[in-house]
Amino acid sequence: MKLSENRISENRTRAKPRSTRVRPVLRRFPVPLRVIGYTAVAMVGLLYLMPFVIQLVTGFKTDPDAASHPLGLIPVTPTTAAYQRLFGLSQAGDGVPFLRWLGNSTVIAVVVTASRVLFASMAGYALARLRFPGRTLLFGFLLAFMAVPPVALLIPKFLVLNTFGLFDTYTGMIVPLMVDAAQVFIMKQFFESIPREVEEAARVDGAGVFRTYWSVVLPMARPALITVTILAFQSSWNEFTHFLVSTQSSQYETLTTGLARMVSGGLGGGTQYPLKLAAALLATLPVAALFFCFQRYFVQGANAGAVKE
Amino acid sequence: MFPRTTSHPRPAARSRAGGGPRTADSPGTPDAPGEPGPAAAPRAKPAPRVGRRGEGIWGWLFVSPMVTILGLFMVLPILMALWVSLLNWDGQSNPFSTDAQFVGLDNYRDLLTRDGLDRTLFATSLRNNLYYVLLTVPLQTGVALTLALIVNQKLLRGRGALRTAFFFPSVTSSIAVSTVFLFLFQGSGAVNTALSWIGVKGPNWFNDPRGVLSLLLGGLGIVDPDDPSGALAGHSFLGLSWFEWLSGPSVAMCTIILLAVWTTSGTFMLIFLAALQDIPRELEESAAIEGVSRFQMLRYVILPALRPVLFLVLTLGLIATWQVFDQVYVMGQGAPGNTTLTPAFLSYASAFDNADFGQGMAIAFILLALILTMTVLQRFLLRERTPRPRRTR
Incomplete structure (x- = not known):
């Protein structure tokens, strides 16, 4: 795969140095700033991931549990009822084909x-x-x-x-x-x-x-x-x-x-x-x-x- | 599109090399019917415009699926819709028979000049979408640029994972993420729970029709949002009072804006990232030798280099935000109080819910004109700014 698909693009990229770790232009931040920076960046990353995590977890909750603990990352009473309904494994699967x-x-x-x-x-x-x-x-x-x-x-x-x-x-x-x-x-x-x-x-x-x-x-x-x-x-x-x-x-x-x-x-x-x-x-x-x-x-x-x- | 000079000599050269028995050495290819045989191609002349045997026919064969489908489902719809936008048509009868009532420009007049519910609704949808555009475009551009600058830090650990996390929302189904946001922003949902930890009582997001701007000014005691009065409430434009025009996006609309920023910033981040990686390293290095600070580097080296891309992202955002539909369909359908109504959704709703297809089409055409104007403007301006670097390939 690598060989064939890059035959063309290689011509264009070959001019650049191949090293993976490019030296940065400016010096690194001092340590305290770096800690703050990493924390902030991690928070932003979480902001992008949390909705999916909550979505995943809530799928295994019961309705009352989802309503009263919308942010809870561990279902109080884990259940696969939702998935059973979706795949027609339980009787309550009406209306959701x-x-x-x-x-x-x-x-x-x-x-x-x-x-x-x-x-x-x-x-x-x-x-x-x-x-x-x-x-x-x-x-x-x-x-x-x-x-x-x-x-x-x-x-x-x-x-x-x-x-x-x-x-x-x-x-x-x-x-x-x-x-x-x-x-x-x-x-x-x-x-x-x-x-x-x-x-x-x-x-x-x-x-x-x-x-x-x-x-x-x-x-x-x-x-x-x-x-x-x-x-x-x-x-x-x-x-x-x-x-x-x-x-x-x-x-x-x-x-x-x-x-x-x-x-x-x-x-x-x-x-x-x-x-x-x-x-x-x-x-x-x-x-x-x-x-x-x-x-x-x-x-x-x-x-x-x-x-x- | 490509320089003709390079392609011209070749057919001539080949016809010399291939010589006479060309029919014999291509047994596997069906000859296009009705084409002149190879003997008919004059040798001495420079290659004709349609150089190779049957290329004209093959060309049209190759593009025929595209031409058929785009013709049937893009050109024809627009032509038919232009006609129907002049009718009073309920979607039942054949709009091309005499049953449908021809009303001329009435559908457009109802939307733009004639006082009435249609115009008020349309003006409301324009106002809502305008605020959506005004907030979403700068926010998503700013967030995308920030994310790109973060991910472009060469020494940052886990930047690949971060890039994945930022980009992922962009590729998911708009319906699925809207569902998730509905859950997150319920009255007693995840967002309000998180807000309560820091002592903020969150609003009832999807049921709150109050304009953010009027809430803000109300909080400062400048206006009374519940009982507007004065010149702003007394005068109107397109059937909507100035107070309503200026009250800002509703709280419900703000959740849709947040969703839009969250889902689109990843795509635009990638566009910025590609541009950041195209900045010549020498430029940054020489700036570093001059001893610039990080801020100066950003302000005087990186941002100027990003200007064309910044403009591209802004205009792409401008074009896309006028088309918001899926999120509105799932998250509000216009409610509460018509504050999440957008022209795109209004067009759909007047046709399919109110069986007024002429009206729906007229809205769609006004929207089309609006978006095409911006696209033409964008293409024109972008052409001026980038002195065609792509032509070389």
Whole structure:
């Protein structure tokens, strides 16, 4: 992995010294200041982590315990009732078809991610390398599309889905998400950064356009493909507004729309925070797992997002 | 986009190298139908604009999924919505038949000029979002810059872990973290419990519609928040009294602002961090030789170097904060007292809750115009400031 993906970026980074411990420019702080600094920084770090810790702990509390000791880090009477309800293991699982949400979210995220990666790499390659009439214009449109705020498209999208009879169908949930303009842009930028010589050599050897793209260019594009895959999965897993306007039946509820309905008052009988927080935690887990495994691709994605605007 | 000069000589060179039997050595590739054969490509001329065989067709094939989907679900919706924003349409019938009543610019007039509930609600949502923007953008930028400066300390132990902790909220689902914040900010929730340890009685966050500014001024005895009077209460703009315009974000809105700062600062921290690591080391070293203090280093070396990125982060924030929707949907839906209502949510609610799609579309278009204006402004200004360093690659 290391070898292939860094072949290109190495050229750029090699100029820098390789040492891991760079000597600081200014001298260190004196010890007392350092102690204060570390304490302050640790507090800030806690501020970012505590909500998740509280969320995790509360999921194992009973309702009264969660209400009376919201900050308690150890449940008074630990229980897995919330998780049992979510997974349908106890009788009280009414109104929370969690497994259905999970299934919908998973299927949609997988299909959307796969098609986003394929279509973004195809379009990005064409925009970067192939000469065809209207390319410059198309790229101009792409830049314009990236500026269209998704929120302003909410009702318009409903209108189109409704007109085509796609409202409240899986097709209507999935197809509009299958291309993301920003990801096309990321792929285009990447393809422009890799040297042409390899492709040219493949062409000379007689490979056609598709063959060159599929067997020569795509393998070289692995880092960008991973970045786009992760971005696409994260955004389709967390997608909320599109599902909100493209469906109304509960059978199409995903983790986000289901959880939002449950939280904003669709659930009778008390606040049931352990249940809600457990569901929210499970909805966070897949992206969290990806994040801790592939953090640097998330970082690249964040910085690519900065360049795009 | 890339310099043409580099790509021009190559097709010509290859056509010489490949020579005649080019059809023979590419058996695996389906030829595009209707394309002129290789023999048709003139050799002596410099490479034509559409250089390689069938590239035009392949190009369009490759972009066709993108063109189809963006066309159907981005261009078409906007065109259809422009039409529907001129109708009085309830979402039931076909808006393109004669059933729907054409009302011209009435939907826009209701929002902007005609006195009434629609305009008051819209003005309220604008006010709420304006305060949201005014507080969130500087706060998230400041916090992100501070976090980036912390994580950029070369000698700080555990900076990798810290970076992870700061960035993590940004990647999670907005619905899930909003749920967590609902729990934390309940009347007798975790935040108020923590506040009570230091002797502060926290407000009933999500049920408190009072404006923070009027509370503050009320606390100083300047105005009476419960019984506004005088010129501010007597005069209005867009159907909302000046007192209401100036009362500040409600306590409930402040929790959404806190949530926004907490979730977005990580992403912006990374943008700052990348810029910090791009500052040439020589610059800092020569400043150090001059004997500058830490503060001077920050003030005269680091911040000036960060200026373009600072501007980028500010404008990105400005564009994003006008679109706040998910958090509002989960945490308030406009309540209490319409103080968490935002244009984006109002647009959704008028269409789907009140079945007034024309009105919803009109709001969406006003919002779109607002955001696009800022985007155009941003792109224009950024182009002026960065003398295209990226063109080189």
